[in-house]
Amino acid sequence: MTQTIVSRRVAAPRKIVQGVPMPSWPMRAFKGFVLLVFCAVVIVPFVGVISTSVAPNKQINESGGLVLLPRSVSFAAYESLFAGGVVTRALFVSIFVTVVGTLLSLTVSCLLAYALSRPGFVAGRLILLVVLFSMLFSPGIIPLYLTVKGVGLLDSIWALIVPTMVSAFNVVVLRAFFMNLPNEITESARIDGAGELKTFTYIVLPLSKAVLSVIGLFYAVAYWNAFFSALLYLNDSKLWPLQLVLRTYVINDAQLGSAELGTERLPPQASIQMAILVISIVPILLVYPFLQRHFAKGVLTGAVKG
Amino acid sequence: MLQRASKRPQQQLSLWRRLLRDRVLLLFALPGTALIIAFHYVPLLGNVIAFKDYQPFLGITGSDWSGWENFSVIFNGDPAFLRALKNTLILTSLQSIFVFPAPILLALLLNSLFSERIKRIAQSILYLPHFMSWVIVVALFQQMLGGSGLLNNYLRSHDLATLNIIGNSELFHVLLTSQIIWKDTGWATILFLAALSQIDSQLYEAASVDGATRMRQLWHVTLPGLRGIIILLFILRLGDSLTVGFEQIILQQQAVGRDVSEVLDTYVYNNGVLGGAWGIAAAVGLVKGIVGVILVLTANKVAHIFGEQGVYSR
Amino acid sequence: MPVSRRTFLGGGLAAAAVAVTGTPLLAGCGSDKKNTAAANAAVKLPTYTQYGEIKPDLPGTDVVLDGFLKYPANPVKAITEAPGDGKPITFMTNIPGAIPPAVDKNQFWQELNKRLGSELQISMASNDEYKDKFATRIAGGDLPDILNIPPDTPQIPGLVKAKCMDLTEHLSGDAVNKYPFLANIPAEYWKGCVFNGAIYGVPVPRGMSRTSLALYREDLLAAKGIKDPAPKNFEEFFDLAKEMTAPKQNKWAWTRVPLSTIRQMLGVPNVWKEEGGKFTANYEHEANQEALEAARKMVAAGVINPDAFNDKASARKQWFNGGIAAFDYDSFVAWNQYYSDNTAGDAFAVNMLDVPGFDGGEGSPWMGSALNNVTAFNKNSQHSAETLLKIANWMAAPFGTEEYLFRKFGVAGRHYTLDGTDPVPTKVGVVETGIGLQYISDAELALYWAGKPDVPQKQHAIQEKVAKRLVYDASYGLYSDTLSKKQGQLTKTMTDLEGQIAQGKKPVSDWAAGVQTWKSSGGDKIRSELEQALSDTAGK
DSSP states (O other), X not given: OOOOOOOOOOOOOTTSBTTBOOOOHHHHHHHHHHXXXXXXHHHHXXXXXXXXXXXXXXXXXXXXXXXXXXXXXXXXXXXXXXXXXXXXXXXXXXXXXXXHHHHHHHHHHXXXXXXXXXXXXXXXXXXXXXXXXXXXXXXXXXXXXXXXXXXXXXXXXGGGTSTTSOOHHHHHHHHHHHHHSOHHHHHHHHHTTOOHXXXXXXXXXXXXXXXXXXXXXXXXXXXXXOOHHHHXXXXXXXXXXXXXXXXXXXXXXXXXXXXXXXXXXXXXXXXXXXXXXXXXXXXXXXXXXXXHGGXXXXXXXXXXXX | OOOOOOXXXXXXXXXXXXXXXXXXXXXXXXXXXXXXXXXXXXXXXGXXXXXXXXXXXXXXXXXXXXXXXXXXXXHSOOHHHHHHHHHHHHHHHHXXXXXXXXXXXXXXXXXXXXXXXXXXXXXHHHTGGGGSOHHHHHHHHHHHHSXXXXXXXXXXXTTOOOOOOTTOSTTHHHHHHHHHHHHHHHHHHHHHHHHHHHSOHHHHHHHHHTTOOHHHHIIIIIHHHHHHHHHXXXXXXXXXXXXXXXXXXXXXHHHHOHHHHOOHHHHHHHHTGGGTOHHHHHHHHHHHHHHHHHHHHHHHHHHHHTTOOOSOOO | OOOOSTTTTTTHHHHHOOOOOSSTTTTTGXXXXXXXXXXXXTSOOBOOOOOOSOOOSBOOOSSSOOBOSSOOSSOBOOOOSOOOOSSOEEEEEEESSOOOOOGGGOHHHHHHHHHHTSOEEEEEEEHHXXXXXXXXXXXXTOOOSEEEEOTTOTTHHHHHHHHBOOOHHHHTBXXXXXXXXXXXXXXXXXXXXXXXXXXXXXXXXXXXXXXXEEEEEHHHHHHTTOOSOOOOSHHHHHHHHHHTOBGGGTBOSBSSOOHHHHHHHTTOOSSEEEETTEEEEGGGOTTHHHHHHHHHHHHHTXXXXXXXXXXXXXXXXXXXXXXXOSEEEEEHHHHHHHHHHOOSOTTOOEEEEOOBOBTBSBOOOBOOOSEEEEEEEBTTOSSOHHHHHHHHHHHTOOTTBHHHHHHHHOSBTTTEEEETTEEEEOHHHHHHHOSOGGGTOOOOOOBOOTTOTHXXXXXXXXXXXXXXXXXXXXXXXXXXXXHHHHHHHHHHHHHHHHHHHHTTSSOTTHHHHHHHHHIIIIIHHHHHHHHHHHHHHHTO
């Protein structure tokens, strides 16, 4: 009879790639080399970023803004960023928005994508076109502001979540992945009398861990990095998310004199800019490894055979 | 491979009956669709300002109609506009040829690594630049490759000729494309890696039992497994093809001059938004959207001809 | 006669300002008047009454700013009653630096609210994003009580007419005496607040503090044996730059191409020049070719930092502070900022070069732009104009008063410590005080730097030197519709061309064609509108 479909990792031995004898040494060396070059090109500037964030101000100015090897380590930039509690509070706001937002977004998007992936869904074509074309035309910031105002979300933290809860791109991708699942699985579930909800929850979702992780990550990063909507919709800076607060530390003006700082004496721009970058990346660095394992191969293996 | 969805037996049900039958699915689709309509289509109505001389203090209804005037900037052959269009097309071609395939190749490379741990570490490193804002990326490139940057300082102090990279107008398009590759390739591989993980590994085993080399496995198992998602993403990218970047370009426009750096979005900014001409920005946005629609529909049709699902099918 | 701030357009205008009699303006019917220059000229500007209680160590004139070697010992408490009416007042502004802690965690803000007698709620945005926020708030219709309007906002007359309070009856002529610190702002700055034949806002003055000249690292030049540099012509100026250039040690003399300095040497006008009713723009001046050629020479000689054209203020700051560059072109405000960011230690010293003539003689430096912004009040505000003006008045208390000390530095002990009589900000002080009060209103900048009396001395000296030769922008105070709509993009196009020519990527001969395009894309229209505006006022 029906067996519960469970995703099993194929017990593939680690060192053998796809059942084929390992590639020749030159090939492995070449691949390794290419990979090393890519990683180096990324890592070196990043080391510079971290170094600059802890380097002494004097050294930063003397080397024109980027330091690879700091003469001494000082956390003044980080201290100055966290002084006054503004950044700390913003951090909590961002965490809240990201966690709640991602959960809501995933739920709504998966439901929509699933519905759109079912063949013969009466409104499927229409809704898909609605979703698709929303990607091609973007509303202006002023009409969007008026809409958000109209639904009463101004000055509420939900203004950071609700308007951007659904990303058409993510829905289309989810739909494609759902449609890619072998039909036999869903068919056999239907034959066994499972309704749409059951099929969705117990069959489709467990098999889609990879794409769910990816899309979840996409949403999470989008929420984490968002700043512009907070700028427009939130007048009270108490509710500002991390990225918006951090942006205010970076002066991009071409005119130095227009800064009119008066008494303010901040540590030089570069170390603060780099510290900001480090702070905003750390949470992603912490979360990503947990999601990585869901990209593992073989999620679908054996599922069809049952 | 995207499998053809099996259609339910074609009964001649009335619309009402079909709605009733699919009521659960309709419920599923409701929140997402409502949100898109509320926060995307409703504000799109505001694009009517493309036909108006919009002033924020007068409001949308209070502003005067200006007919097609805002669109004239596109159609009157303004050489600055044509130059912007040309640069946009050049950049979008470069991006389609180099930026789009890069993550696919990288994903394939990562996928074929023999050590899971190395694969994961490499992935974690490679996506880091994605989180840097363009302000920082441009600053980093400048500090490494600029005229007074690390590379040139090193060359100069060793009496070698310096390389003019950052301010070089001829290299600018290449520079822009390289920056995008550097910044986003690692991140973009995530989606392809997920797609690769969906490929049934029994297919690989079957192929190797049949005596296929790694190369042939790549051609007959891996690539076909990715084909659907690649086509989907490419068509979506086409819809956006007139958008080639804004912040990245505006930050570097001053050095290389407008001739090589002006694209549609910066043109609209420099000639419209700066003077508070919101109507022009809306007009160009509308035109870009219409072009995008045409491209997507056409590309989707072409995909159908080749037997692919594309973004949506009949 | 010496050009003074008050008799700006050659003496005729201010003297001819017609006193407003009768009721039309007083009844707030200013909204019925069109924004003609005639109507604007007819408005009687607030009478300037200098606040005499503070005696500067380095007295200024109409042009030169007052200088102080140290903060006065017992600051005058100038305002006795709290200006607020007890209800919260809202304000929207840009903030040049980091967002300060919100009021519940900000002792400076709490103390401010106590002193004001009303809670001040401030909605902030960083400089880059302020324009977008501003536009959306206006479009959304929910404006704060007090509004920071940047001077390059398009269509200001229409905007203020639709949304802001007409303040003429409260400020015109002697009515301003109720607000002594607003009266302390010279009439020149008020001119930029007149639209539609009425006074619509309070100025945030900048003027001389924004005047920009060549700044140089005194200590670096002294180390090379150059003391009191004073190049007498362009060649010497160029030689000075070559002296300070050493590419192998990563040193280039200039952080940016000093095209403005060269233009000043050649007598190119400050944006617009007016002579006999005719306007000429800086771009049209015949000396531009020579200026661009000179700039090109400097770039070719390698005295400009190779990354200068990326034009990022933060990069320039780093180069100048780090000794990678010895010269920068910027204002007196930037001068102060360099001191505040300096990392080179006590030896760090900055000074400014006067502008010589190109072939000798004296150059014509440009006066900085008059206003940072106009502060207007929401027409639909729950507060009376008097209350809001009292708040603005409070914000304009000048240097030397106790209010100024609090406003800029905070509460003694927590936000600053006294070194003698000079306030030295603490870390907490820096973080908590930056809430943007300087954009509600302000007094003119006072030359002063805590603990370094030589800074205001040097600044005062150079200001005195250039004061008589300053050239003003003739378009200030005159409204041109096309200018408001197109100034940004036209200027950007020309700046782009200048950059390309200076770098040698385009020949100097391309300039003439660029000017032609500028003329036909709006330059000529702006000119005719300015001339029309001027002739309208001349009749009065």
